[in-house]
Amino acid sequence: MAVSKTSLIFNDAAFAIGQISRTLVSHRPPLSSDQRSFYFRLQDSLVLDSKMSARNIARFWEWGRKIICVGRNYADHAKELKNAIPSEPVLFLKPPSAYIREGSPILVPFYTSNLHHEVELGVVIGKGGTAIPQSSAMDHVAGYVLCLDMTARDIQDECKSKGLPWTLAKAFNTSCPISDFIPKEKIPDPGSINLWLKVNNILKQNGSTSQMIFSIPYLINYISEIISLEEGDLILTGTPKGVSSVQEHDELQAGIDGIVTMTFTVDRKR
Secondary structure, three states: OOOOHHHOOOOOHHHHHHHHHHHHHHOOOOOOHHHHHHHHHHHHHHHHHHHHHOOOHHHHHHOOOOEEEEEOOEHHHHHHOOOOOOOOOEEEEEOHHHEEOOOOOEEEOOOOOOEEOOEEEEEEEOOOEOOOOHHHHHHHEEEEEEEEOOEEHHHHHHHHHHOOOOHHHHOOOOOEEEOOOEEHHHOOOOOOOEEEEEEOOEEEEEEEHHHEOOOHHHHHHHHHHHOOEOOOOEEEOOOOOOOOEEOOOOEEEEEEOOOEEEEEEEEEOO
């Protein structure tokens, strides 16, 4: 008896893939070319779905597709760079190739002489969506990471003066160092945690996320109205005041009080 398309209802992808393989090999009478094409497409789709479901959100940097950054989200930081306080979020992007983990150095791009650190709370998206309401925004959060938004400040200033995008200043390789993944349950109130950063053991940045101009639910809503969010995306939520220049061989230590710390060294791209 021929197997109809509508009767193929499987709860387990591995079982389904096996069933399809057996159908392709042993079905009698032999399947037509159109039927075989259908089963091959279905099998490919199930393989893809099973791979996607096996993705580990705790290693989002290996497969997440976007890093969406929020500039000037702390008033004191905007002021220290002589920028106006924004009335709506300032967004820019980094590519996933910007990620680095502890053990890898931050590389100073050859074209800058003024590389700055910016310590930030990163929000890891666990459930995608478009136009996500603020009221349910936190349901889309899987967890957090501590991040550095490394910035070629001289290049950024030049780009701003010319009305150009900040890509060269913000999106270079190694521009997004991150900590280990922090499950959502470990930070019950992300709007009230303390971030800090030291350069060569000298405290440079120390601020609370309570100082953010735009809250995490607001940012998720605002961003998803413009750019659909996907599982594995990362939102950098802005940096407190105290940004400063780093040099080759400097050691950067950063942390969230009581939650996580991380250490990176600075090297120069050869």
